[in-house]
Amino acid sequence: MTDTATAGAAAQRVREFKMPDVGEGLTEAEILKWYVKPGDSVTDGQVVCEVETAKAAVELPIPFTGVVHELRFDEGTTVDVGTPIITVDTDPAAGPVGPDRGAPAAPAAEPAPAPPAGDEAEGGAEEGKRQPVLVGYGVATGSTKRRPRKQAAAQAQAAQSAVQAELNGTSTPVVEAPAVPVADEPSAKRPLAKPPVRKLAKDLGIDLATVVPTGEGGIITREDVRAAAAAASAPAAEPTPTPAPRAEAPAPAPVSSTGERERRVPIKGVRKATAQAMVTSAFTAPHVTEFVTVDVTRTMKLVRELKEDPELAGLRVNPLLLVAKAFLTAIRRNPEINAAWDEENQEIVHKEYVNLGIAAATPRGLIVPNIKDAHAKTLPELARALGELVATAKEGRTSPADMAGGTVTITNVGVFGVDTGTPILNPGESAILAFGQVKLQPWVHKGKVKPRQVTTLALSFDHRLVDGELGSKVLADTAAVLENPRRLITWN
Structure with missing residues (x-):
């Protein structure tokens, strides 16, 4: 062949x-x-x-x-x-x-000469085999001359001698290997390392030119970089097997060492996407936020009753479930709020469905998966969907499809002991409702001041397509259902 x-x-x-x-x-x-x-x-x-x-x-x-x-x-x-x-x-x-x-390997232009005596011990027997090609270095062609292995071996020996001399505290001079002319080798002076190793060196602030390679063919490994970083951070009185990094400011490290007063973490993944989305939303859609404080004593009583209902056994029943149902009821009564602004086509897109987003804090950052067609779900179906959404988010298994296509969102800041806030819209959505903590406080009820369970709702909306009247109606209707959850039946 x-x-x-x-x-x-x-x-x-x-x-x-x-x-x-x-x-x-x-x-x-x-x-x-x-x-x-x-x-x-x-x-x-x-x-x-x-x-x-x-x-x-x-x-x-x-x-x-x-x-x-x-x-x-x-x-x-x-x-x-x-x-x-x-x-x-x-x-x-x-x-x-x-x-x-x-x-x-591509066929050589001419047969390779036999290695000098003793070169086989340094790997000369492998000369005829092609060395691994590193990403970014290209493939050697028949017209490109290779660096003789003898020179690489001599350089490795010289580097080892230098390290040994420094460890022993001696000043034994190191004899450099004789230079061998190499034609058409633009990367001859660039340290050999794979992209992940280069990234590690950058994160640790290590100049690859100062690292002694131990990998085959003079390639710098991750262990070489870590050894150089450890040597750089060692006390000055101790001998260091590798030179310290150059004086330039090092790149931020993923984790700072003990004793430092600052810690830098790379911005990536969910955190990076969230930041970009929030900046885009905040400076694209003109936000308006309205607030209402409401007596939810009856709603909290209904939550306790539903938890004992056999029809909802094993399902997630909590105040957020009824807030979601109240919000969906308000949207059904005021469907114009369930829309999106299409800047490119200069159109307002009215949606006949509600994909209800639920903001979830996870170890990887804030994500907002949504319940598809939440408007069409019964209370038990909504409870089941909400429970699955939260469980999946906590396990870090939420798929991108689960976070796409949202129309409105609820953020439950009350679980953190916060009364309310001014939430920022998810890009492409028209409204977001913040649900604050429920707490006992004095409230006028039936003409008398009594301790009642009260919460504060905040609704942010895109003022390009939602005016103050529409936003106020949606917020007021949501509050009305939570004040008297019987309206879930009478308003259907």
């Missing part, structure tokens, strides 16, 4: 799985966890990793069967959509494919 045919066969065997767009046109995702490693067998549809997009954490299944050949990125790396993240050998019975992602 010719070399070209061998290359084609190997290329067909090793399949690349690229980072998919897991929802709503997202451009990147962070690899949270790998469930496989090189050499593991995988089957079509098997989950191989978990990634976090700007909206949620998602598990990715592999679309073919075989043996994992290579994981292209480490955990914690943010990868653009469309970038290969894992390769799989789909025909492992045919034998090994080598470390170069399945593509055999």
Whole structure:
């Protein structure tokens, strides 16, 4: 078989799985966890990793069967959509494919000379094999001359001698390896390291040029970078195996060391998406917020009764459920508020359905999944949907589809002991209702001052399509239902 045919066969065997767009046109995702490693067998549809997009954490299944050949990125790396993240050998019975992602070396322009005596101990026997191609370095062509392995070995020996001398406190001079002319090698002076290693070095403020490589072929590994970082942070009196980072200000580290007074965390994932969405909303839609304080004593009594109702056994019954039902009732009575502003087409889009968003605080940040067609659900159906939504959000398993297409939102700030707030609209939505804490306070009831359970509601709306009258009606109707939940029946 010719070399070209061998290359084609190997290329067909090793399949690349690229980072998919897991929802709503997202451009990147962070690899949270790998469930496989090189050499593991995988089957079509098997989950191989978990990634976090700007909206949620998602598990990715592999679309073919075989043996994992290579994981292209480490955990914690943010990868653009469309970038290969894992390769799989789909025909492992045919034998090994080598470390170069399945593509055999191109035929050399002329036969390689035999290595000098003693060079085999430094890996000269591997000279005929192609070295792994690093992302960003390209593939060596037949016209490009390689750096002789003898020079690489000499440089590694010289670096090792320098380190040993520094550790021993001696001033033994280090003899540099003789330079060998290398033609057409633009990256000869650039330290060799894979993209995840470069990112780690950047995060830790380490100059790769100061790191002594220990990887095959002079490649800097993650361990080399961590060793350099540890040496840089050691007391000055102790010997350091690697030079300290250059004097430039280092890039922010994901976690600060003990004793520092500041801690910097990279802005990414859900937090980054939330920030961008809030800025876009705040400076695009003119917000108006209105407030009302309402006696919800009857509603709280109804909540206690519903919890004992056999028809709702096992379902999530709480004040938020009745607030959601009251809000949906107010929207049904004032449907013009359930709309969206289409700037591009200069149209107001009235929606005949309500996808009710529920703001949820999770370890990864604030997300707003929504209950599809909430307007058409009975109270038990709404309770079941609300319980599933909250449970899924807490587990970090909310999908991007669950957060797409919302029309209005409720944010329950009362669970944090807060009376109310001025919530910011989700982009593309017309209104958001803030539900404050319920607490006992003096209230005039039937002409007498009595302790009653009271809460404050705040409604923010897009003033481009919702005027003050419409917003006030929706807020007043919501409050009226919560004050007298019997209206859930009489207003239907």
